[in-house]
Amino acid sequence: MYILGINAFQADAAAALLGDGELLVAVAEERFTRQRHEAGFPTRAVRHCLEAAGIGPGDLDHVAIARDPQADRHKRILFGLTRRGVFAKTLLDQLASAARVRDGRVELARALGVAPDALRATFHQVEHPKAHLASAFFVSGFDAAALCSLDGCGDLVSTMWGRGEGNRILVEGEVEFPHSLGLLFTAVSQWLGFSGFGEESKVMELAPHGEPKLLDRFLDELLHLEDGGRFRLGLEYFDHATTGLAMTWDEGRPNWGRVFGDALVRLLGAPREPGTELTCYHEDVAASLQRALELGIGHVLAHLQRTTGETRLCLAGSVALNAVANGKIPTLTRFTEVFVPPAAADDGTALGAACWVWHQLLGNPRRFVMERAATGPSYSSAQVAEAVEAYRARLGGMVVEQIPDVPRLVARLARELAAGRVCGWFQGRLEFGPQALGQRTLVADPRRREMKDVLNARLAHREPFRPFALSILAEAAGDYFTLDHPSPFQHLVFPIRPEHRAKLEAVSHVDGTGRLQTVEERVLPKYHALLAAFARETGVPMVLATSFDEDAPLVCTPREALDCFVRTDMDVLVLEDWYIARC
Numbered sequence: 001m002y003i004l005g006i007n008a009f010q011a012d013a014a015a016a017l018l019g020d021g022e023l024l025v026a027v028a029e030e031r032f033t034r035q036r037h038e039a040g041f042p043t044r045a046v047r048h049c050l051e052a053a054g055i056g057p058g059d060l061d062h063v064a065i066a067r068d069p070q071a072d073r074h075k076r077i078l079f080g081l082t083r084r085g086v087f088a089k090t091l092l093d094q095l096a097s098a099a100r101v102r103d104g105r106v107e108l109a110r111a112l113g114v115a116p117d118a119l120r121a122t123f124h125q126v127e128h129p130k131a132h133l134a135s136a137f138f139v140s141g142f143d144a145a146a147l148c149s150l151d152g153c154g155d156l157v158s159t160m161w162g163r164g165e166g167n168r169i170l171v172e173g174e175v176e177f178p179h180s181l182g183l184l185f186t187a188v189s190q191w192l193g194f195s196g197f198g199e200e201s202k203v204m205e206l207a208p209h210g211e212p213k214l215l216d217r218f219l220d221e222l223l224h225l226e227d228g229g230r231f232r233l234g235l236e237y238f239d240h241a242t243t244g245l246a247m248t249w250d251e252g253r254p255n256w257g258r259v260f261g262d263a264l265v266r267l268l269g270a271p272r273e274p275g276t277e278l279t280c281y282h283e284d285v286a287a288s289l290q291r292a293l294e295l296g297i298g299h300v301l302a303h304l305q306r307t308t309g310e311t312r313l314c315l316a317g318s319v320a321l322n323a324v325a326n327g328k329i330p331t332l333t334r335f336t337e338v339f340v341p342p343a344a345a346d347d348g349t350a351l352g353a354a355c356w357v358w359h360q361l362l363g364n365p366r367r368f369v370m371e372r373a374a375t376g377p378s379y380s381s382a383q384v385a386e387a388v389e390a391y392r393a394r395l396g397g398m399v400v401e402q403i404p405d406v407p408r409l410v411a412r413l414a415r416e417l418a419a420g421r422v423c424g425w426f427q428g429r430l431e432f433g434p435q436a437l438g439q440r441t442l443v444a445d446p447r448r449r450e451m452k453d454v455l456n457a458r459l460a461h462r463e464p465f466r467p468f469a470l471s472i473l474a475e476a477a478g479d480y481f482t483l484d485h486p487s488p489f490q491h492l493v494f495p496i497r498p499e500h501r502a503k504l505e506a507v508s509h510v511d512g513t514g515r516l517q518t519v520e521e522r523v524l525p526k527y528h529a530l531l532a533a534f535a536r537e538t539g540v541p542m543v544l545a546t547s548f549d550e551d552a553p554l555v556c557t558p559r560e561a562l563d564c565f566v567r568t569d570m571d572v573l574v575l576e577d578w579y580i581a582r583c
Contacts, residue, residue, distance in 0.1 A: 002055060003062040004121070005354030007131075007346050008041045008107065010067070010154070011197060011254040014347035014432075015045035016375075017053055018354045022368050023139070025049045026432045027376040028347040030553045037197050040251035042350070043111040048377060050112070057112045060121040064357045065104045066131040066349035071155050124361065126353040128154030129317070130171065132344075135352030136314035137164035138359050139370035140339040146310040148301060151317035152182030153245065154346070159300060159317075161229070163308045167359040167366055172307065178241040179232045181296045182319045184223060187238055187260040188289045192282055193272035197254050204324050205466045207290035208511040210283030214268075218292040221267060229303025231296055237264040278465070294325045298332030305333050312337045316352070320344040320491065321434065323515050327493040330483065340491040342373035342433035351432075371523050373437045373489060376430030379558055384576045387558035394566050399581040406529055406577075413574055414533035416581070417445050417543060421571035422458060424548050426561045427526055431554060435490040437517055438471060438527035440548040440555050442570070444506070446470055447540060451506035458569035459550055467515070470507040472542035473531050474518040480504075480542070481516065490517040490545075506544050517545060 005016040016026035025048065030036055032044035050056065104123050109116040126134075132149035144165040151158055158180035162171040189195070189203045219225075221234045235241035239261045265271060272282055301313065313335040320326065320340050329338050341348055358364050379387075388400065403409040413423055425441045436442070442459065444451050456462050469490055472480065477487075481494040493515045501508050508514055521528040535541035548555050550568055555561045558575055565573040565580065573580040 001061045002053070002059055003064060003354045003357055004046065004049060004060050005064045005066065005350040005352070006042060006046065006104070006108070007066045007350040007353070008104075009039065010346055011037045011039055012345050012347035013038055013040055013042040013045070014343070014350040015042045015049045016351040016354050017049040018358055019053060021358050021364055021366070023351065023370065023375060025052045025375060026343070026351050027430065028343070028432070028553075031376060031430060031556045034552050035253055036553055037254055038252070039254040041107050041111060046108065046111050052377070057109070057114050057118055058120055060119065062124060062357050063104060063108060063119075063121045064124045064126050064353035066126055066128055066346075066353040068125040068127040068155055070125070071127040124353070124357050126356045127157070128349060129157045129160035129174065130169070131349035131352035131356060132316040133160065133162065133164070133169055133171075133314070133352070134356040134360065135343070135348040136316040136339060136341050137169060138167075138355040138366060139341060139351070139368060140314050141369040142312045142314065142337075142339065144310060145312040145314045145339070146301075146304045146308040146335070147314045148304055149317040150181055150297060150300070150315065150319035152186060152319075153177045153180055158182060161300065161304045163310065164314065167364065169356075169360060173229065175230055177245075178235060178238065181231070181293060182317070183238065183240055183245075183259055184233060184296075185289060185293055185319070185322075187240075187264065188285065190258060191260050191264060191268060191271045192286060193274040193276065195274060197256070201321065202463065202466060203286050204290060204322050206278070206283060206286040207324070208287070208509050208513070209465055210280065210285070210287035212288040212291040213284045214288035215291050217267065218288050219295070223292050223296055225296065225299045229300045231299060237261055237267060290324065293319070293322065294328055294332065297325050297329070301329060301333045301335065305335055311335055312339070314339045316341060316344045316348060318345045323491050323493045324513070326491055327483070327513070330485070338485070338492070340489060341370060342431065342435065342437065342489040342491075344433070344491065347433065371488065373431040373433050373435070374429035374439050375432045377556055378429040379576075381576065384558045384578065387562055388575065388578055388580075390559065391562045391566065395580060397583060399579065399583060401579045402577055403579050404577045406526060407533075409574065409577060409579060410526070410530040410533040412579065413530060413572065414537040416572050417443060417534055418537045420445055420448055420451075422455060422569075423572040423574065424561060424565055424570050425527070425530070426548065426555070426558065426573070426575045430556055433489065435469070435517070436545060436547040436554060437488075437490060438519060438524045438545075440561075441471070442546045442548050443471075443530070444544040445538070446504050446507040446542055446544040447538065449505040451544060455546065461551060467509045468507055468544050468546050469515040469517065470504075470542050471517045471519050471527065471531060471545040473528065473535065474520045476535075476541040477516065477518050481514070487516050487518050488520070488523070490515055492516065503540070504542075507542075516542075
């Protein structure tokens with residue numbers, strides 16, 4: 001049985017395909033269009049799912065769309081009316097988008113170039129936050145767990161929590177729009193001058209440079225914590241609560257209008273213009289915002305832990321991309337294990353919607369555990385060789401060698417890394433989610449203080465306050481970090497042990513923490529071999545790891561990898577078993 005999951009007409013359009021409950025393919029549309037957070041309908045992603053599985057449109061049994069605008073519709077419209085028309089624009093935008101989602105058969109048929117009646121599949125609409133919950137729990141490997149979706153807004157719900165056991169999810173509570181931890185963070189991020197979609201992560205990275213001196217102001221005015229794990233915003237400070245949330249979710253990069261209101265300007269002062277100097281005050285605002293978010297998350301999750309009694313937590317939604325907050329969950333609550341899927345944002349709802357249908361609606365048992373993010377396109381040896389030959393003229397004067405022996409290949413690359421060279425690592429299937437996790441990764445020596453500046457000058461072009469992540473041998477993580485907790489998808493930030501901070505300057509945040517990916521040999525054998533080779537070369541069982549791209553989504557194809565290599569100042573490219581280096 002084939003179930004296609006789709007996230008459409010909102011940010012991070014994506015598709016995922018289950019075959020008899022196993023995840024066969026999952027990929028975001030941005031990987032093909034080369035536009036970050038691509039919205040609209042995931043036409044190319046859907047086509048790739050079917051092509052990779054070797055099936056046609058008529059082979060689909062079910063199609064699950066991660067939107068259900070009818071969910072609790074009457075209750076929400078009544079709530080909107082009681083807020084004196086607050087939702088007029090938001091509801092109009094939602095209904096316009098919903099009309100396209102509701103007729104999913106027509107949209108899918110158009111994407112696949114067939115008539116609608118060629119699709120025999122049954123179509124389902126899965127409420128957005130439920131798709132988030134399913135994307136985390138059903139692939140976590142936990143028999144039972146507490147579940148929480150922390151988001152901006154989806155189907156007019158910002159936060160949903162409950163419990164999962166076996167193949168069932170029970171929803172126990174929710175917080176509705178306009179009250180939203182995600183929109184709180186977005187509003188202040190916009191005030192700080194980070195107004196592009198998805199730029200909230202920059203504020204998380206700026207926060208350690210400041211002190212939470214304005215925390216009392218945030219908790220007195222902006223965020224009010226209530227009984228039962230609930231919260232509400234001080235709505236007078238937010239435009240989305242008075243004029244509605246202006247959203248653009250058509251093809252291309254998504255966007256929404258200004259979220260903060262004039263009252264926030266009176267509270268915090270004049271907003272920073274993008275690209276202008278960041279002052280100590282801006283850093284303190286970021287630190288206060290981050291701490292307020294952590295307290296809000298801790299408030300919701302502490303209630304969830306008390307009511308469920310579970311010590312395992314599955315977390316998804318856009319707020320679950322805040323790796324700093326995620327790393328503090330074991331100290332803020334009594335949860336001892338936290339699972340955040342690789343695609344925790346809206347792209348992951350494509351997988352979640354499909355899982356919801358397979359388990360929750362059809363009652364099938366669980367059999368798939370998501371241990372790796374490598375679920376996207378891959379390329380044969382012949383395709384890689386063809387790409388190398390196509391670029392041969394542009395590789396003149398470089399070393400171009402095929403090294404099928406893995407130990408020799410990784411030993412050679414480890415020596416180059418130890419010498420301070422920046423290397424592109426392209427292997428197997430493309431990652432699902434925002435992080436580079438050993439498939440399309442730029443790697444470098446984490447010990448070198450200058451490496452951040454080198455990478456920013458040559459490739460990353462990031463703000464200087466932003467740190468880089470790392471990949472570490474799973475068996476060594478406890479030796480270097482004060483919390484020994486698996487972090488396979490780089491969604492957790494933990495303190496680096498004090499005795500190691502001085503020798504890990506390229507990956508140590510200003511507060512002595514690091515965002516890590518733990519790499520198991522069983523899961524990623526070739527990447528594990530590289531880290532082990534670097535450990536033998538240097539005594540350090542990790543590498544600096546960042547996205548293989550240049551101001552674009554992760555490279556997808558061998559040609560994109562080669563183009564990025566020749567266009568930038570990268571030193572070495574390992575393209576499957578091809579070793580390409582500037583002399």
